Amino acid sequence: MALRIIIGLALTVIAFAVAGRRLWWLYRLSRSGQPAPERIAAVREHPGRGAETEATEVLGQRKLLKWTVPGIAHFMTFWGFTILLLTIIESYGDLFSKTFALPWIGHWAFIGFIEDLMAIAVLVGIGTFAVIRLRSNPKTEGRKSRFSGSHTRAAWLVLLLIFLVVATLLLYRGAQINTGDFPYAHGAFASQILGHWLAPLGKGANQAIETAMLLLQLAVVLGFLVLVTYSKHLHIFLAPVNVLFSRRPDGLGGLQPMRSNGKVLDFEEADPDTDIFGLGKIEDLTWKGMLDLGTCTECGRCQSQCPAWATDKPLSPKMLILDLRDHAFAKAPYLLASSDEARDALPEAVKAEAQRPLVGTAEANGVIDPDVLWSCTNCGACVNECPVDIEHIDHITAMRRHQVLIESEFPVEASGMLKNLENKGDPWGMGESKRSEWMTELDFEVPVVDGPIGDDVEYLFWVGCAGALEDRAKKTTKAIASLLNTAGVSFAVLGPAETCTGDPARRMGNEFVFSMLAQQNVETLNEAGARKIIASCPHCFNTIANEYPQLGGDYEVIHHTQLLARLVEEGKLTPVTPIEEKVTYHDPCFLGRHNKVYTPPREIMEKVPGIQAQEMHRCKERGFCCGAGGARMWMEERIGKRINVERIDEALGTNPDTISTGCPYCLVMLGDAVSAKQSSGEAKESLQVVDVAQLLARSVARPEPAAPAGPAGPVAD
Numbered sequence: 001m002a003l004r005i006i007i008g009l010a011l012t013v014i015a016f017a018v019a020g021r022r023l024w025w026l027y028r029l030s031r032s033g034q035p036a037p038e039r040i041a042a043v044r045e046h047p048g049r050g051a052e053t054e055a056t057e058v059l060g061q062r063k064l065l066k067w068t069v070p071g072i073a074h075f076m077t078f079w080g081f082t083i084l085l086l087t088i089i090e091s092y093g094d095l096f097s098k099t100f101a102l103p104w105i106g107h108w109a110f111i112g113f114i115e116d117l118m119a120i121a122v123l124v125g126i127g128t129f130a131v132i133r134l135r136s137n138p139k140t141e142g143r144k145s146r147f148s149g150s151h152t153r154a155a156w157l158v159l160l161l162i163f164l165v166v167a168t169l170l171l172y173r174g175a176q177i178n179t180g181d182f183p184y185a186h187g188a189f190a191s192q193i194l195g196h197w198l199a200p201l202g203k204g205a206n207q208a209i210e211t212a213m214l215l216l217q218l219a220v221v222l223g224f225l226v227l228v229t230y231s232k233h234l235h236i237f238l239a240p241v242n243v244l245f246s247r248r249p250d251g252l253g254g255l256q257p258m259r260s261n262g263k264v265l266d267f268e269e270a271d272p273d274t275d276i277f278g279l280g281k282i283e284d285l286t287w288k289g290m291l292d293l294g295t296c297t298e299c300g301r302c303q304s305q306c307p308a309w310a311t312d313k314p315l316s317p318k319m320l321i322l323d324l325r326d327h328a329f330a331k332a333p334y335l336l337a338s339s340d341e342a343r344d345a346l347p348e349a350v351k352a353e354a355q356r357p358l359v360g361t362a363e364a365n366g367v368i369d370p371d372v373l374w375s376c377t378n379c380g381a382c383v384n385e386c387p388v389d390i391e392h393i394d395h396i397t398a399m400r401r402h403q404v405l406i407e408s409e410f411p412v413e414a415s416g417m418l419k420n421l422e423n424k425g426d427p428w429g430m431g432e433s434k435r436s437e438w439m440t441e442l443d444f445e446v447p448v449v450d451g452p453i454g455d456d457v458e459y460l461f462w463v464g465c466a467g468a469l470e471d472r473a474k475k476t477t478k479a480i481a482s483l484l485n486t487a488g489v490s491f492a493v494l495g496p497a498e499t500c501t502g503d504p505a506r507r508m509g510n511e512f513v514f515s516m517l518a519q520q521n522v523e524t525l526n527e528a529g530a531r532k533i534i535a536s537c538p539h540c541f542n543t544i545a546n547e548y549p550q551l552g553g554d555y556e557v558i559h560h561t562q563l564l565a566r567l568v569e570e571g572k573l574t575p576v577t578p579i580e581e582k583v584t585y586h587d588p589c590f591l592g593r594h595n596k597v598y599t600p601p602r603e604i605m606e607k608v609p610g611i612q613a614q615e616m617h618r619c620k621e622r623g624f625c626c627g628a629g630g631a632r633m634w635m636e637e638r639i640g641k642r643i644n645v646e647r648i649d650e651a652l653g654t655n656p657d658t659i660s661t662g663c664p665y666c667l668v669m670l671g672d673a674v675s676a677k678q679s680s681g682e683a684k685e686s687l688q689v690v691d692v693a694q695l696l697a698r699s700v701a702r703p704e705p706a707a708p709a710g711p712a713g714p715v716a717d
C-alpha cells in the first residue's frame with residue numbers, strides 16, 4: 001500500500017512539475033504579446049454573453065457538431081473525459097484506501113453506470129477519429145485531406161494514450177470487482193464484463209492487476225497531461241479561454257481598427273518608430289493573438305473550406321496559424337530573455353529565428369510567404385468553421401497592414417486601385433461626375449441628396465462604385481431603383497457626393513486610405529441625416545453597417561435583397577411574368593457568411609413564377625467564394641486554378657440557364673468566368689449571370705395608372 005502511494009504521488013509531482021513549467025512558459029509567452037484591453041472590457045461588460053458562449057461553443061460543441069460524424073465523436077470524447085474526471089478522483093482515493101468511494105454519491109449505481117457509459121463513449125469517439133484519419137490520409141489524398149500539413153503522428157499518439165486511459169481504467173475496475181473493493185454493486189456494466197473475464201485468474205492475481213492498473217492508469221493520465229501541454233491538445237485547456245475572449249458574435253463582418261499598445265491608432269499622431277503598425281513581428285500580436293496560435297487543434301476544417309487552398313494556392317489558413325505558432329515558439333527564448341546579455345547567450349538557432357522576417361519569400365527566410373498572405377479573399381470560411389474561434393482574417397489583415405503601410409510591399413497591380421481611391425474616390429478612377437450616369441438611363445427621376453434628407457425620403461440608396469460605374473453592375477442598380485419606384489418606396493441617392501466606402505483599401509491593408517474615405521463618407525451621411533441605408537453591394541453593406549460605427553456613423557443598413565423580399569411579402573411588388581429557367585444562386589461571402597443574409601434572395605426567387613431554383617453543393621454557410629474579396633478583385637491570380645472558374649464549374653454541374661447572385665463583385669467575377677467557359681464551348685451561349693433584383697424586375701408588373709386594362713409589362717433590366 002505504501003509503495004503505491006509513493007509511486008502514485010511521485011508520478012503526480014513529476015507530471016505536474018513538467019506540465020506546470022510548460023504552462024508557465026506559455027503564459028509568459030502570451031504575456032509578451034501586446035495588450036488587448038477591448039477584449040477584457042467586452043467580457044466584463046457582457047458576462048451573460050460570455051456564459052452563453054461557453055455554454056454553446058464549449059459545453060454544447062456547437063461548431064464541432066456542424067460536421068455531424070466527427071462532431072458527435074468529439075462530443076462523446078469531450079463529455080466522456082469530463083465525466084471520467086470522477087474516476088480519476090476515485091483512483092487517487094484508492095491510492096490511500098482500497099475501499100475509497102466518492103463522498104455521498106460513491107455507491108450509487110447510476111454513477112457507476114454513467115462512468116462506464118462514458119468510458120465506452122470515449123472508445124467509440126476515438127475509434128471514429130481513427131477511421132476518419134485513415135480515410136482522410138494526407139499521404140493518399142494529398143491536399144484534399146484536411147489533415148494535410150497537420151502533425152499526424154502526434155495525433156495518433158494522443159489517440160493511443162486516450163485508449164490506454166480507458167483500457168487501464170476498465171481493467172482496474174474489473175479487477176476491483178473481483179477483489180471486493182469496487183464501490184458500485186450495480187450499474188457499472190462494462191467493468192462487470194471485464195471483471196467476469198478476469199475472475200478465473202483468482203483473487204491474488206486480481207489484487208496484483210488492480211494495483212498495476214491503478215498505477216498504470218495514473219501514469220497514462222499524467223503522461224497525457226504532459227503531452228497535452230506540448231501538443232495541439234493544448235486546446236483542451238486553451239479553447240474555453242480563447243472562445244471567451246474572441247470577438248462576438250464572431251470574427252467576421254467588420255474589421256477592427258488598428259491598435260498600438262492597446263489603443264486605437266490615430267494616424268495624425270502615430271509614429272512608426274514607436275507605434276505598432278499591424279503585424280510586423282510576432283511579438284506585435286496581442287496576447288489574444290498568441291492565444292489563437294496555441295489553441296489551434298490542427299483539425300483542418302478551415303483548410304478544407306478555403307477557396308485559395310482548394311484552387312492550389314499556397315495559402316492554407318491552418319498552416320498560416322501553425323507557421324506563426326512554430327515561429328512564436330522558436331523565437332520564445334529570445335522574447336522571454338531578461339536582458340541583452342541573456343539574448344546574446346542564446347543558441348545561434350534561436351537568434352537566427354528571431355531575425356526572420358515575418359512576411360518574406362523562402363529566399364529571405366520569411367515565416368509567411370507573400371503569396372500566402374496575398375492569396376486570401378477574406379471570404380470568412382476559415383473563421384466560420386474554426387471550432388475554437390481563431391480569427392484568421394484579423395491576423396492576415398494585420399500582416400497586410402504592416403506590409404502596405406511600413407514596408408510598401410504589396411502586389412504591384414493593386415497600386416493603381418489605391419491611387420484611384422485616393423485621387424478619384426473609386427477603384428477605377430472614373431471620378432464623381434460619372435456616378436450619376438446610370439440615372440439618365442431610367443424613365444423616372446431619382447432624387448439626388450442636396451442638403452439634409454427630408455422626412456419624405458425614407459431610404460438613402462447607397463449605390464456603390466461598381467453599382468454606379470461598372471456596366472454589368474449598373475443593370476442591377478437600375479433594376480433596384482425601378483423596383484423601389486414601382487413599390488412606391490421613397491428613396492434618394494448621394495450621386496456625385498458618394499465615394500468608395502474604403503472596403504478595398506482596408507482589406508488590402510491600407511488603413512490610411514480607408515480612414516480617409518470612410519471619414520469623408522460618414523461626414524456626408526451624417527450631414528445628410530441618413531438613418532436608413534439600402535446597400536446593393538455586400539462589401540458596402542458590411543463596411544457601412546459594421547465598420548462605420550467605429551467612426552461615428554451609426555445607420556440602419558439593409559441589403560437590397562432584404563428590402564425587396566419584404567416588399568414582395570407585403571404585396572408592394574408582385575412578380576407575375578413567368579421566368580421558365582433553372583436558376584442557381586451564388587451566396588456572396590460578405591452577404592452570407594459575414595452578415596448571415598441567406599434567406600431573402602432565395603425567398604425572392606421562390607416568388608417569381610417559373611423559376612426552378614437549384615442549390616449548388618457548396619451553398620449558404622458553406623458557399624464558395626467568387627475570388628474577388630479581400631481586394632483580390634484588383635490583383636492578378638497567377639497561381640493555381642482561378643477561383644471564379646472553380647465556382648462556375650460547380651454551378652455548371654446544376655445545368656443552369658441563369659446564375660443569380662446579390663453582389664456586383666460576384667456578378668463581375670462569375671460573369672468573366674462564364675464568358676471564358678462560353679469561349680471554350682464549355683458553357684451554353686445563353687447562360688447569364690444576373691443579380692436577383694434583375695430577375696425580380698423582369699417578372700414584376702409595373703403600375704400603369706393611366707393605361708386601360710391589359711397585360712402589364714415587366715420593368716426594364
Ligand code: SF4
Nearest residue numbers: 306376377379380382
Ligand atoms: S478568409 Fe477565405 S481565403 Fe482567406 S484564409 Fe480564410 S478561407 Fe482562405
Ligand code: SF4
Nearest residue numbers: 296297299300302386
Ligand atoms: S485554425 Fe481552427 S479550423 Fe483551422 S485547423 Fe486550427 S482549430 Fe482547426
